[in-house]
Amino acid sequence: MTGLDLSKDIVLDEAAFDKAINDFTDLAEELKGLRTDIEELLGVLKEGFDTPAGRKFINSCEKNLLEPLERQKLVIEHISSTLTDVKGSYSTVFIEYANLNTAIKSYQF
DSSP states (O other): OOOOOOOSOOOOOHHHHHHHHHHHHHHHHHHHHHHHHHHHHHHHHHHHTOSHHHHHHHHHHIIIIIHHHHHHHHHHHHHHHHHHHHHHHTHHHHHHHHHHHHHHHHOOO
């Protein structure tokens, strides 16, 4: 059996966790803005496409662009919310990780 090798680092990056939460929150806001932009542009198109075929086209755009964007935004918001909730549950893991690293660094070989 080989000796205990404490020269390797255990990596648990709380800052990366926080960044992921913020990135997902920002992405949800960007999708919300994109949806608003698309709705406004479709409103402009509706004025010029006020025919049976034009209305079909606009309905198709709303179904094939807006609905998937909304579903995607909901999923991203859910991920962000879940990460935020989980971070609180894992706070002890981050504390114990810091304690472990301190203990490893102070270990006398």
